[in-house]
Amino acid sequence: MNTPAINKPNHLKSHNLIRNIPIFESLSEEQLNSLSEIVEEKKFGKNSVILWEEDTQKYMYIVSSGKVKVVQTSEDGKEHILAIHKKGDFFGEMALLDGRTAPATVIAMEDSRVQLIARENFEKYLLKNEKVMTQLVTMLCTRLRESWLMLKVMSFASAEQRVRAVLEQLGKINGVTDERGIIIALKLLHKDIAGYANVSRETVTRLLNRFEKERKIEILDNKHILLKPSFVK
Numbered sequence: 001m002n003t004p005a006i007n008k009p010n011h012l013k014s015h016n017l018i019r020n021i022p023i024f025e026s027l028s029e030e031q032l033n034s035l036s037e038i039v040e041e042k043k044f045g046k047n048s049v050i051l052w053e054e055d056t057q058k059y060m061y062i063v064s065s066g067k068v069k070v071v072q073t074s075e076d077g078k079e080h081i082l083a084i085h086k087k088g089d090f091f092g093e094m095a096l097l098d099g100r101t102a103p104a105t106v107i108a109m110e111d112s113r114v115q116l117i118a119r120e121n122f123e124k125y126l127l128k129n130e131k132v133m134t135q136l137v138t139m140l141c142t143r144l145r146e147s148w149l150m151l152k153v154m155s156f157a158s159a160e161q162r163v164r165a166v167l168e169q170l171g172k173i174n175g176v177t178d179e180r181g182i183i184i185a186l187k188l189l190h191k192d193i194a195g196y197a198n199v200s201r202e203t204v205t206r207l208l209n210r211f212e213k214e215r216k217i218e219i220l221d222n223k224h225i226l227l228k229p230s231f232v233k
Helices: 012-021 029-038 093-098 119-125 130-153 159-174 190-197 200-212
Strands: 038-043 048-051 057-065 067-073 079-086 104-110 112-118 176-177 181-184 216-217 226-229
Touching: 012 029, 012 057, 029 112, 029 119, 048 181, 057 093, 067 112, 067 190, 079 130, 079 159, 079 190, 093 119, 093 130, 112 119, 119 130, 130 159, 130 190, 159 176, 159 181, 159 200, 159 226, 190 200, 200 216
Parallel strands: none
Antiparallel strands: 038 112, 048 104, 057 112, 067 079, 067 104, 176 181, 181 226, 216 226
């Protein structure tokens, strides 16, 4: 697979993006400046592949705009979503740590920009920094817990249990709490939720419509989903 065509991002924007990512918090301003100068950027159109499994050992990726999904595809072509990443999220670091490919593909859910840190720079700026490594371990533990929760989703027999569990999990990962309940701060299509829950899009539509009628959720104007207190009891 060819390496994606890359460009140099705006230095200041790259610096500001990197400094707000937890694993980079311990880097000095000088280190942040040096790292942001060698970061490269790639634009991806909606539905285009950002990362194939065989390319996972080359870069660490940071989402600078847009939204991407990590998916596995079954033998019959059905897509199962493992994770969704938005602006400020990163991925690909695990393959750089252990040198193994990741059994998943990353796809742009909308027009997106992704910044890339090459393996040699990842090793130079991150692996030699003890505080960065501590942050990486903490982050990997968090992702492991999230993976366990998604495995729990797949253990449910009924479609309703799966969809409920997916919404609750997305609320925990991407939720913003206000007086109305928990807002899932992602624009989710019904097919996205179906991909998480491993059910049909039609089933998701039916269940969401029912949850709305029962006043357990609300679909907001920006397509975000509000989980009301009666839903998350």
